Amino acid sequence: MATRRVPEGPAPDPTVQRLRVRYAKRGRMRFTSTRDFQRALERAVRRAGLPVAFSAGFHPHPKISYANAAPTGTASEAEYVEIALTRRVDPARVAPVLDEALPDGLDVVEVQDADDLPGALADRLQGSLWALRLRADGTPVDTGAVDAAVAALLAAEELLVTRMMKKGPRELDVRAAVLGMTVAADQVPGVPAEPGDVVLLVTLRHTVPTVRPEEVWTALGLVGGTPLPRPLSTRLRQGPLVGDQVSDSLGG
Structure with missing residues (x-):
């Protein structure tokens, strides 16, 4: 031996x-x-x-x-x-x-x-709050199209997007991960938006695999019918879920 x-x-x-x-x-x-x-x-x-x-x-x-x-x-x-x-x-x-x-x-x-x-x-890392900055790039973002896409996504029971994994394509249900989505009314700290930009605040439950901001943007394009500018995404918060909100503390 x-x-x-x-x-x-x-x-x-x-x-x-x-x-x-x-x-x-x-x-x-x-x-x-x-x-x-x-x-x-x-x-x-x-x-x-x-x-x-x-x-x-x-x-x-x-x-x-x-x-x-x-x-x-x-x-x-x-x-x-x-x-x-x-x-x-x-x-x-x-x-x-x-x-x-x-x-x-x-x-x-x-x-x-x-x-x-x-x-x-x-x-303890059960969810994330993301800011998706849709950039104007010379032309103000169509807020009506953004509002319509957000409403359509939140109204959907299921919304599948495809991610290429190591073992091949896999469908992810974006709607199941989205706990909330709103258009920010004011400047969001940590997100350097410019005039004409639109910032979406998206609360995501951490699923397996975790749904990414890029896949939320893809889902919005699928249900909205109008292409939206590709976002710059910033995670603002990550931690335990308290109802449909993400706590900013990993403490008690």
């Missing part, structure tokens, strides 16, 4: 604390992929001198958990990761140091001790 190989040397130090980090993707950084961000965060953790915990085995890697990252091409004010540490640190002091170590546009919003928060991170 073959003998199982065991890595030489001492076992990695145990995890004694987990930090839950909320960060934003802004400006051109909305084009960063999940893997791009992972590499940037691992470099930033080293630069910040955080005592990150590592996995065991022949190829140890930092214990960093990523949950429900926004699609490439979208901005976000509410992305989350958890970082395991081998000694305790003050979360309030970590936030500015980690933010300084990240590229501009990947901005740390808040750092908390995960042990002070209820539930697992993935379980």
Whole structure:
């Protein structure tokens, strides 16, 4: 019988604390992929001198958990990761140091001790509030067409769009994921709209797979009958669902 190989040397130090980090993707950084961000965060953790915990085995890697990252091409004010540490640190002091170590546009919003928060991170991320900015591009967006498309989508019982998956095309029911959709009456913080733009606020339940803002836009085009400008999408909030609203806190 073959003998199982065991890595030489001492076992990695145990995890004694987990930090839950909320960060934003802004400006051109909305084009960063999940893997791009992972590499940037691992470099930033080293630069910040955080005592990150590592996995065991022949190829140890930092214990960093990523949950429900926004699609490439979208901005976000509410992305989350958890970082395991081998000694305790003050979360309030970590936030500015980690933010300084990240590229501009990947901005740390808040750092908390995960042990002070209820539930697992993935379980708490039940829904998202998105802002879909329909750009005027020289001609004001037809608000009547937008209102008609929104009303038609909300009136539908089912609205299927197709996503190409690794195993082939798959139909997703966008209507089942949409908990609410309105046209913003005022300027939305974090969304740099210009005169003539229309901003849609869309509350989405996290389904499996998660419906994306691009698929909401596709669905609006299907039911509205009039092509709408392709949106710039920003996630404003992500967290537990309270009725048909998304809480801005992962706390109690």
